Amino acid sequence: MPAMANNLSRGCEVLRQEFSLVADEPMARHTSFKVGGAADLFAAPSSREELIRMVTLARELGVPVSPMGCGTNLLVRDNGIRGLVLSMKKINGKPTLTRISGAESLVTSSSGVILSALARFAMDHGLDGFGFAAGIPGTVGGAVMMNAGTNLGTISESLVSLEILTRDGSVMTVDRRELGFAHRELSFNGIGPGVLVLAANFLLVPGDKESMQANWLAHIEQRQASQPGSGASAGCFFKNPDNGRPAGLLIDQAGLKGRRCGNAMVSEAHGNFIVNLGGATAGEILTLKQMVEKEVKKQFNVDLKPEVKIEGE
Numbered sequence: 001m002p003a004m005a006n007n008l009s010r011g012c013e014v015l016r017q018e019f020s021l022v023a024d025e026p027m028a029r030h031t032s033f034k035v036g037g038a039a040d041l042f043a044a045p046s047s048r049e050e051l052i053r054m055v056t057l058a059r060e061l062g063v064p065v066s067p068m069g070c071g072t073n074l075l076v077r078d079n080g081i082r083g084l085v086l087s088m089k090k091i092n093g094k095p096t097l098t099r100i101s102g103a104e105s106l107v108t109s110s111s112g113v114i115l116s117a118l119a120r121f122a123m124d125h126g127l128d129g130f131g132f133a134a135g136i137p138g139t140v141g142g143a144v145m146m147n148a149g150t151n152l153g154t155i156s157e158s159l160v161s162l163e164i165l166t167r168d169g170s171v172m173t174v175d176r177r178e179l180g181f182a183h184r185e186l187s188f189n190g191i192g193p194g195v196l197v198l199a200a201n202f203l204l205v206p207g208d209k210e211s212m213q214a215n216w217l218a219h220i221e222q223r224q225a226s227q228p229g230s231g232a233s234a235g236c237f238f239k240n241p242d243n244g245r246p247a248g249l250l251i252d253q254a255g256l257k258g259r260r261c262g263n264a265m266v267s268e269a270h271g272n273f274i275v276n277l278g279g280a281t282a283g284e285i286l287t288l289k290q291m292v293e294k295e296v297k298k299q300f301n302v303d304l305k306p307e308v309k310i311e312g313e
């Protein structure tokens with residue numbers, strides 16, 4: 001076995017014993033696509049202290065750390081993920097609210113809080129700013145990393161700062177102005193890769209509770225009518241191109257709805273959803289992705305880029 005693989009398996013074993021972690025955990029159990037091979041190690045720590053100890057030891061041992069939330073935007077390849085997969089979804093204490101003035105309130109949320117639960121918390125306190133989140137699954141941390149949103153807005157719009165764990169193990173607060181938000185993307189300029197989002201702060205304004213709740217339900221209904229009712233997915237597979245038609249429309253107009261590779265299929269209901277009809281492999285989904293990219297390029301000369309994060313081997 002090569003020296004690097006040896007070091008990795010030794011590091012994983014130390015971590016496994018220290019924290020009683022699960023080894024060889026199928027990622028298909030932890031992703032909404034329901035595909036993906038095993039992670040060498042899987043953990044979902046429930047306290048920030050434990051999380052920091054785990055990450056620090058993993059880094060000392062040279063074990064790669066892959067953070068995740070609920071896995072609703074993840075496609076894990078069939079041979080799985082080397083190192084430690086760290087789910088943040090149990091870092092999920094109740095959000096807090098600080099009234100700053102009559103007009104504004106600061107809401108703080110841990111990264112593992114479910115985005116729709118945070119939106120509900122804000123609405124219950126008569127605060128507006130999360131209407132865009134109706135129907136988006138996953139955690140607040142995942143939403144921040146993906147700059148999640150809809151045509152109603154994105155999470156970056158009300159975000160004022162993040163609390164993060166840097167690669168070297170320091171906890172720091174980063175102001176919104178230092179963050180590089182783009183379409184379904186966040187980059188930590190000047191801080192570098194390997195950042196974990198621990199918590200997020202949002203500045204929200206008052207809104208009318210009843211109309212916010214009615215709009216929320218209306219948007220959920222609209223989404224249910226336009227998105228696949230069955231089949232596992234990770235939501236929209238491709239980013240919308242900067243200009244011109246949305247990815248779903250291009251895929252539809254290219255005649256690709258219903259196109260299959262094994263048990264992976266371009267949804268008949270929404271061209272930008274690839275669905276796992278049951279028992280699909282990541283390999284089948286990736287082959288279908290390539291077929292879609294090739295056909296859209298051929299017919300419209302547009303390069304589609306995946307929104308879904310593709311990880312593992």
Ligand SMILES: Cc1cc2nc3c(=O)[nH]c(=O)nc-3n(C[C@H](O)[C@H](O)[C@H](O)COP(=O)(O)OP(=O)(O)OC[C@H]3O[C@@H](n4cnc5c(N)ncnc54)[C@H](O)[C@@H]3O)c2cc1C
Binds near residue numbers: 067088233
């Ligand atoms: C049916 C369906 C509908 C969807 N609709 C929408 C939509 O309308 N709009 C939209 O934007 N998205 C949509 N999505 C995609 C997905 O729900 C969002 O991207 C969501 O915000 C991902 O959250 P998550 O917790 O599942 O993140 P994951 O999928 O677990 O992770 C996403 C990325 O964030 C990173 N990450 C997660 N948590 C952390 C953390 N705490 N620190 C550092 N990195 C982290 C992961 O490494 C990964 O790269 C949809 C998905 C599904 C299945």
